[in-house]
Amino acid sequence: MKRPNLHPLDIKNGKVDLTHGSGGRSMAQLIDDMFRKAFDNDLLNAGNDQACFEAPKGRMVMTTDGFVISPLFFPGGNIGSLAVHGTVNDVAMGGAKPLYLSSSFILEEGFPLADLQKIVQSMAEAASEAGVSIVTGDTKVVEKGKGDGIFITTTGIGVVPDGVAPSGEKARPGDKILINGTLGDHGVAIMSKRENLDFETEILSDSAALNHLVEKMIAVVPEMKVLRDPTRGGLATVLNEVAMQSDVGIKVYEDAIPLRPEVKGACELLGLDPLYVANEGKLIAICAPEDAEKLLEAMKSDPLGKEASIIGEVLEDDHNFVQMETSFGGGRVIDWLAGEQLPRIC
């Protein structure tokens, strides 16, 4: 396609202005010089307002997520990689292979084009690693003071293999609960950056695309009951949701939950409970007891599942309580998050 004739974008020193969202020549230039160059694929390059593709046979999933994180750049990623990982993961939690993403940008006037470029590059890299294409998008600009730099909404679709249908209401008493690694890394990475804390060991966000791990898990346990990623609200929230959806109780063992010592320390310092802190590269899986060991093995064979662990089990309980057996042998109820622990963590 030919392009409208304009001076090249000044990515180094330029800033987003209202014309970049106007639908006119400047917007076409921003799309061509930044988004199309980074996301380069035939569906996007067709330049229509919608991407058109051959639908795969079978069941599909669709999911959407808005990202309003602050700060935009954090140890281990930025809002761009996060926006891709988050939506890829929500597709994968449906047991599906992610295919295509859309991306909608809401930019604040004055936002540096250099920062936008970094974010867009990270999106492109994250998409490429996950094996998905960003095939359609939208750009809007709001006046200075009416946004916060950049918000990104990504939507994803994927195709579900035959016979696979994980869903939150499928947990049954006796089922085992597994996690693929340590809790709280993302939330603590963001909070340490936000509070300007320096720890001896830098804590990196766990932000990552989990679809390749899920593929391995599904291969050995296609009758997976529940897959869920504990993002906002953390493990506690996800377990409470599942307990309610499946009308069961849940018990987890404190000692079995992987936690980095430095994250534990930071949580104590910041007054956070790691059970409620957001993760962006973690999943919980619930499966029949006889499948638990082979599932654990499959998870450990993936780089993102090396620290996988069986952390608990499903119980019969009309109150749908989530309980934790503590290191000292006691028990406590892990309640829903009532207030707001960490605003704008994802």
Added chain:
Amino acid sequence: MKRPNLHPLDIKNGKVDLTHGSGGRSMAQLIDDMFRKAFDNDLLNAGNDQACFEAPKGRMVMTTDGFVISPLFFPGGNIGSLAVHGTVNDVAMGGAKPLYLSSSFILEEGFPLADLQKIVQSMAEAASEAGVSIVTGDTKVVEKGKGDGIFITTTGIGVVPDGVAPSGEKARPGDKILINGTLGDHGVAIMSKRENLDFETEILSDSAALNHLVEKMIAVVPEMKVLRDPTRGGLATVLNEVAMQSDVGIKVYEDAIPLRPEVKGACELLGLDPLYVANEGKLIAICAPEDAEKLLEAMKSDPLGKEASIIGEVLEDDHNFVQMETSFGGGRVIDWLAGEQLPRIC
């Protein structure tokens, strides 16, 4: 599904706070009491982070759009109905029948729940009229001063009938260009509200879902070449995009372009050119010359096409100019919109 036990939402007097985006109990309540009640459908009610459905056979389209309009409520609609219409229309412009929408909300702390309720109700009504379901969503809340009330990103998918494949690069010299009605109504409705202007006749936005009209058009001319909705940047921008994508020139006849006298008057008063003003219930269609009359007839048979008109034709032109033959028989080039005429019109 059971619901967490909380006091009912105070929709009449309550306001959005940060807990509504936290992933915890308050968010679950907002989703249950407001979004699920309004959008009520089995896919959404499953309560998972993704909707799962049987994929239709054949080609599909995917499209996304962020809505950052100001003011949120305007004559003829609000940001909610607009967010549904806009995305339904982008699906329909791919020649597709829209199936499912996702909806991502970015709310500003302090936003009245009563306004949110009105917006969500309008979304539900617009979706129902268009025959689509809102099957998955996301809610984020940003601190007061970091957003502007509410931003909505909707993403849509649809299925394309066999043999139908409109695309911006298919216009050929000799093809005819049609429009389904009057230009500029949406932009002028917004601007008059924004500037507190009172006209003798209230100008309503044309915001509407065009998918039923498109279905009728496709039925008589399945080999439709181009379908495009002139939203941001107006008719001028869409014609320039198509001229560039198809590597052709375009000529339109000023006298053939439908325009309400009151919109013409308001544009003169506001210093706007109706060719560049946003529409939200209009489409242009480009078809082979021998198909133009039957297409026009099909358009006129739909309530949203009563004022349809053949407004121009495609020419051979290496410069890809869009020209207008004026009422006085003269000509002028309709250039790309260079600056920003109307920020946040959609």
